[in-house]
Amino acid sequence: MEGSGKIKKWNIGIIGAGLIADFHAKAIADIDNAQLIAVCDINKARADEMAAKHNCKSYNSYQELCQDKEIDIVTIATPSGLHMEPSIAAAETGKHVICEKPMEITTERVDAILEAHKKAGTRICTIFPSRFHKAFRATKDAVARGRLGRVTFASVIAPFWRNEEYYNDTWHGTWKLDGGGALMNQSIHTIDLLCAVMPKVESVQAYMDSLAHTQIEAEDTAVAALRFVDGTLGLIYGTTGSYPGNQKSFTITGTDGTVVLCDDMIVTWQFRNELPEDEQIRQNFAKTNGKSGIADPADISYQGHVDNFKGFIDCLESGEKFELEDDEGRKSVQLIRAIYQSAKNLKMVKL
Ligand SMILES: NC(=O)c1ccc[n+]([C@@H]2O[C@H](COP(=O)([O-])OP(=O)(O)OC[C@H]3O[C@@H](n4cnc5c(N)ncnc54)[C@H](O)[C@@H]3O)[C@@H](O)[C@H]2O)c1
Numbered sequence: 001m002e003g004s005g006k007i008k009k010w011n012i013g014i015i016g017a018g019l020i021a022d023f024h025a026k027a028i029a030d031i032d033n034a035q036l037i038a039v040c041d042i043n044k045a046r047a048d049e050m051a052a053k054h055n056c057k058s059y060n061s062y063q064e065l066c067q068d069k070e071i072d073i074v075t076i077a078t079p080s081g082l083h084m085e086p087s088i089a090a091a092e093t094g095k096h097v098i099c100e101k102p103m104e105i106t107t108e109r110v111d112a113i114l115e116a117h118k119k120a121g122t123r124i125c126t127i128f129p130s131r132f133h134k135a136f137r138a139t140k141d142a143v144a145r146g147r148l149g150r151v152t153f154a155s156v157i158a159p160f161w162r163n164e165e166y167y168n169d170t171w172h173g174t175w176k177l178d179g180g181g182a183l184m185n186q187s188i189h190t191i192d193l194l195c196a197v198m199p200k201v202e203s204v205q206a207y208m209d210s211l212a213h214t215q216i217e218a219e220d221t222a223v224a225a226l227r228f229v230d231g232t233l234g235l236i237y238g239t240t241g242s243y244p245g246n247q248k249s250f251t252i253t254g255t256d257g258t259v260v261l262c263d264d265m266i267v268t269w270q271f272r273n274e275l276p277e278d279e280q281i282r283q284n285f286a287k288t289n290g291k292s293g294i295a296d297p298a299d300i301s302y303q304g305h306v307d308n309f310k311g312f313i314d315c316l317e318s319g320e321k322f323e324l325e326d327d328e329g330r331k332s333v334q335l336i337r338a339i340y341q342s343a344k345n346l347k348m349v350k351l
Helices: 019-029 044-054 062-066 084-092 107-120 134-144 182-197 278-284 303-318 328-345
Strands: 002-004 007-015 034-040 057-059 073-076 096-099 124-126 151-159 201-209 221-228 233-239 249-254 257-262 265-271
Touching: 007 019, 007 062, 019 034, 019 044, 019 303, 034 044, 034 062, 034 303, 044 057, 057 062, 062 084, 073 084, 073 303, 084 096, 084 107, 096 107, 096 303, 107 124, 107 328, 124 328, 134 182, 134 249, 134 257, 134 265, 151 182, 182 221, 182 233, 182 249, 182 328, 201 328, 221 328, 265 278
Parallel strands: 007 034, 007 073, 034 057, 073 096, 096 124, 151 233
Antiparallel strands: 002 007, 151 249, 201 221, 221 233, 249 257, 257 265
16 A cells, blocks of 8 residues: 555556446546556557556556556456456455456355455455445345334346347356356346345245347346245346346335335335334435446446445455455355256256
8 A cells, every 4th residue: 555645545456447447447536545556458458548548557467467566456347257367366466356246157266266365364345336325225224123024025126138239249148257147247236235135045946048139158037036044035037138128126025114126216115113214215215316237238327336445445444344345245146056057957946
């Protein structure tokens, strides 16, 4: 960490200079005690272009970037099945990591990353921007306070649209680099919210298929029935075959209340015991910022990345544990892998 004047700056390097890297750069620019000092991509022109734009160093390999002693934190923005190697290289060179979702595409690869950071004494968190939506924070709080009574059901509906061009690259929709399709890439944001408020999933039964994008290896549509360890039931529906894309929703309901989130909005907020702040909450979260990425991956706000990065850096400074640290990013990967296994074998899978 560089000490310049009063404020200590965390020096950050980005690995993978594609679409989401730009959001990382914007987020870092918004954080007072952080600065982007290097980027890396195997595509040299892309790395050079991004480095020129942000006036920082350009590297052509993640190994080289990790050897840069000035860097304190690395953000990982490579295709999902290429998160493990740079995350481990960063740990082995003493750098903390902020890793894009999914943390990796299998639990084995996630575990290898976690093990490397444990061994090195470095810290790692996953990126899930929706965790920082205020509407979700209010929901999580209501559930934690028991305001829904005995929770009986929770569901994720993630009806995205992606066009043919999106899948005409080298990695989207492939098992090796995307780790799956609609669930592992798109629905995972809302599946993570489910994992964050619900107990562990005990078992799943699922179907999946590629119905709209028949040329891709993995699923573009999947449905799964869930049973949580406390007996609560749930559902997941995720797709990239729903033109023109519709709001993602997360529903949680029980004996004393119901909350339905649509993207960053709250559309249902009803409890048996209404509190004075409830009407204000309904009003505060009645509107969306409209940037949900449901039809276009670039049409998202970078504010969630700011909150995610800043939260992790604050915890690096305070020594507290960050809410998306360690195996928190493993839960959604484990659940999605179980859904894939169930759908492939047409059998119930226990987690
Ligand atoms: N949090 C979000 O909202 C969000 C949104 C989009 C993508 N993502 C995630 O970000 C990651 C990247 O997605 P993207 O859309 O930016 O992909 P992209 O294809 O636009 O960019 C990936 C970049 O990584 C580079 N790359 C590949 N292998 C590399 C290596 N070994 N070393 C260095 N660079 C390498 C590629 O050349 C490319 O420039 C994925 O894991 C994806 O799931 C997250």
